[in-house]
Amino acid sequence: MKNTKTNDLKSLVGITIMIALLFLGILYYITNNIYNKNLTNELDSLVRTHKIENYYIEKERVNFTTFKYRVSVSYDDSRKDKYPNLFYLTRPIFSTDKIDIEFENQK
Incomplete structure (x- = not known):
């Protein structure tokens, strides 16, 4: 009887871990696509x-x-020396922050 309860508990823990990993995988996929699309x-x-x-x-x-x-960007001649041609963005794994890129004179 005791062995059956232990096996049931192990099965329940295993299923719970599998569901949690599946959920994290789906969350990763969705947030990654949202950020890339933004x-x-x-x-x-x-x-x-x-x-x-x-x-x-x-x-x-x-x-x-x-x-x-x-991110590498190219500009027309009038903006070429005013703004950076290269910039970096860092994103935490589950971030879906909206991206707003503003241009102000750098020189």
């Missing part, structure tokens, strides 16, 4: 409003809980 939408809006000409994004995992985005 970043892309913000940069696309800058292209549409002619604040930048083009952009390129590289994503890198810094550690288990952090991602680093390297």
Whole structure:
């Protein structure tokens, strides 16, 4: 009788861990897609409003809980020396923060 309760408890703990890992995987997938879409939408809006000409994004995992985005942008000649061509964004693993990129004169 005692052995059956132990096996039931082990099974319950195993199922609980599997459900928790599945939930974390789904949460990771959703938040990752939301953040990437927010970043892309913000940069696309800058292209549409002619604040930048083009952009390129590289994503890198810094550690288990952090991602680093390297964003390269190109400008037309009138803005080329006023703003940085490269900037970095750091994102915690489950962050979905909205991204707003503002341009102010750097020089």
